[in-house]
Amino acid sequence: MRVLLVDDEIELVTTLAERLALRDIxxxxxxxxxxxxxxxxxxxxxxxVLDVKIPNTNGLDLKKxxxxxxxxxxxxxxxxxxxxxxxxxxxxxAGAEYYMVKPISIELLIERMNDSLRGPDQRxxxx
Amino acid sequence: MSISPHxxxxxxxxxFGAVSASISHxxxxxxxxxxxxxxxxxxxxxxxxxxxxLPDPARLRTLAARIQDQTARADTIIKGMNRLAHSVDHxxxxxxxxxLVELLATLSARRASQAGLTLVLPDRAEAATPxxxxxxxxxxxxxxxxxxxxxxxxxxxxxxxxxxxxGPQPAGVAITLGGIDAAAALRHDDLATxxxxxxxxxxxxxxxxxxxxxxxxxxxxxxxxxxxxxxxG
Numbered sequence: 345m346r347v348l349l350v351d352d353e354i355e356l357v358t359t360l361a362e363r364l365a366l367r368d369i370x371x372x373x374x375x376x377x378x379x380x381x382x383x384x385x386x387x388x389x390x391x392x393v394l395d396v397k398i399p400n401t402n403g404l405d406l407k408k409x410x411x412x413x414x415x416x417x418x419x420x421x422x423x424x425x426x427x428x429x430x431x432x433x434x435x436x437x438a439g440a441e442y443y444m445v446k447p448i449s450i451e452l453l454i455e456r457m458n459d460s461l462r463g464p465d466q467r468x469x470x471x
Numbered sequence: 472m473s474i475s476p477h478x479x480x481x482x483x484x485x486x487f488g489a490v491s492a493s494i495s496h497x498x499x500x501x502x503x504x505x506x507x508x509x510x511x512x513x514x515x516x517x518x519x520x521x522x523x524x525l526p527d528p529a530r531l532r533t534l535a536a537r538i539q540d541q542t543a544r545a546d547t548i549i550k551g552m553n554r555l556a557h558s559v560d561h562x563x564x565x566x567x568x569x570x571l572v573e574l575l576a577t578l579s580a581r582r583a584s585q586a587g588l589t590l591v592l593p594d595r596a597e598a599a600t601p602x603x604x605x606x607x608x609x610x611x612x613x614x615x616x617x618x619x620x621x622x623x624x625x626x627x628x629x630x631x632x633x634x635x636x637x638g639p640q641p642a643g644v645a646i647t648l649g650g651i652d653a654a655a656a657l658r659h660d661d662l663a664t665x666x667x668x669x670x671x672x673x674x675x676x677x678x679x680x681x682x683x684x685x686x687x688x689x690x691x692x693x694x695x696x697x698x699x700x701x702x703x704g
Binding site for chain 2: 356366397399
């Protein structure tokens with residue numbers, strides 16, 4: 345699995361990337377939307393984990409820009425403490441189970457990433 | 472036309488709510504970093520125990536230091552919130568404008584960084600000038616400065632930073648927000664509401680572009696509140 349992590353907190357993304365690497369998950373990271381877009385133009389990812397609040401844009405708009413480069417990419421949103429509007433829009437974009445509130449457990453994040461990549465059929469959900 | 476007391480109260484609550492939301496978001500980020508750093512220490516120890524080789528002590532020391540940095544960051548944020556909360560204790564007080572602007576910068580750091588901007592404060596140790604003080608309503612002044620700084624953040628200049636400065640004026644004191652499009656900031660919607668106009672009027676705060684520098688918005692304040700009128704709310 346190759347993951348793109350996007351969050352403006354550099355210490356968070358670098359540490360999370362290292363912890364994922366220790367679990368044999370290849371993770372790249374970006375702290376701004378332009379960096380994230382450059383990475384998706386240069387590499388192919390299975391899933392992107394996006395902070396809802398990103399400088400000069402937001403994770404939900406960045407998702408649309410990334411999808412233009414890599415259609416079919418899976419997404420998980422994380423938020424510090426979003427508003428009701430952020431939550432509703434995030435759920436609409438990714439589904440309630442893929443909208444996570446910080447601080448997140450790495451085990452739960454990996455579980456959600458695996459679930460997302462398996463798709464609803466293999467999760468035993470209604471399609 | 473003056474706004475109703477209810478509208479004034481709502482305006483103050485909106486300000487307090489916006490600061491609280493921003494701070495709770497930032498504290499969540501700090502907690503996330505602490506959690507990941509501690510988790511990485513745990514991972515490295517588990518890996519070491521599995522391989523029979525303990526992790527590099529220097530690495531562990533660095534990770535522990537980063538956790539301490541984050542607790543210091545959280546402490547600064549919470550102290551700022553506490554000072555804002557206590558700013559309503561006194562309806563009138565003599566405030567050190569340098570302290571107030573520092574608090575404003577602490578409370579607004581995340582708002583600025585979300586716009587890709589950094590807030591730059593004057594170096595008070597180097598300035599070695601007497602404190603700039605004024606008699607005012609501390610909470611109302613913070614609210615007004617929050618609105619003005621919000622307008623400045625929405626009107627950036629060529630560089631990704633806003634320089635905050637303070638100084639005495641012939642008829643009071645002034646705060647300068649430099650490095651922005653001052654005319655655009657002055658036209659910002661948040662400063663055009665009747666609520667904002669009443670708040671600025673109550674404080675005697677007059678925002679205007681610097682006559683010599685269009686990238687600086689000067690916020691002039693009288694040495695004390697004009698008249699004896701109480702602010703709505």
